[in-house]
Amino acid sequence: xxxxxxxxxxxxxxxxxxxxxLGKLCIPQGERVNIIREAHTSLIASHFSVSKMVAHLQRYCxxxxxLESVSCFIKGFSLCVIIKPSNxxxxxxxxxxxxxxxxxxxxxxxxxxxxxSKRGHDYLYVVVDRFSKMxxxxxxxxxxxxxxxx
Numbered sequence: 001x002x003x004x005x006x007x008x009x010x011x012x013x014x015x016x017x018x019x020x021x022l023g024k025l026c027i028p029q030g031e032r033v034n035i036i037r038e039a040h041t042s043l044i045a046s047h048f049s050v051s052k053m054v055a056h057l058q059r060y061c062x063x064x065x066x067l068e069s070v071s072c073f074i075k076g077f078s079l080c081v082i083i084k085p086s087n088x089x090x091x092x093x094x095x096x097x098x099x100x101x102x103x104x105x106x107x108x109x110x111x112x113x114x115x116x117s118k119r120g121h122d123y124l125y126v127v128v129d130r131f132s133k134m135x136x137x138x139x140x141x142x143x144x145x146x147x148x149x150x
Contacts, residue, residue, distance in 0.1 A: 024061055036070055039057055056069065107128045
C-alpha cells in the first residue's frame with residue numbers, strides 16, 4: 001500500500017469469492033446503480049432521502065464515495081424530483097369556515113380494506129358533522145355508485 005492512501009489490508013477479507021470491507025460487501029463499479037435503484041424503489045425503503053438511503057446502504061454495502069453516488073442517483077430520479085414536498089411550492093392553507101349550526105358543513109370519507117361482513121360489506125362510508133363532530137357510519141361495498149352515496 002502507498003503512504004498517501006493508508007488502507008489497512010486487514011480491513012479487507014475475501015470470502016466465497018466476495019470482497020468484504022470491515023464486514024460489509026464491496027460493490028463493484030458496474031453494480032452500484034443497480035443496488036441503489038433496488039434499495040431506493042423497494043417496498044420497504046421506498047424513496048428515502050439521500051441521508052436515509054446512505055445510512056441504509058452502509059449497513060450492508062461499501063464502496064468509496066457512496067454518498068456522492070446515492071445523491072447523484074436520487075437527484076436524477078424523476079419521480080422523486082416531481083413528488084417530494086421539498087421540490088413543490090408550498091403556501092398557506094386556507095382554513096374552512098367555521099359552521100354556525102349542525103349539519104351545515106359535513107366531511108365524507110370512505111374507509112376501506114375491511115374484512116367482509118355477513119352482508120358482504122367491506123367499506124364504511126363515514127359522514128362527520130363539522131359543528132357537533134357527530135359521526136354516521138354506513139356499511140357499503142367497494143363498488144358504490146353515485147346514487148348510493150347521496
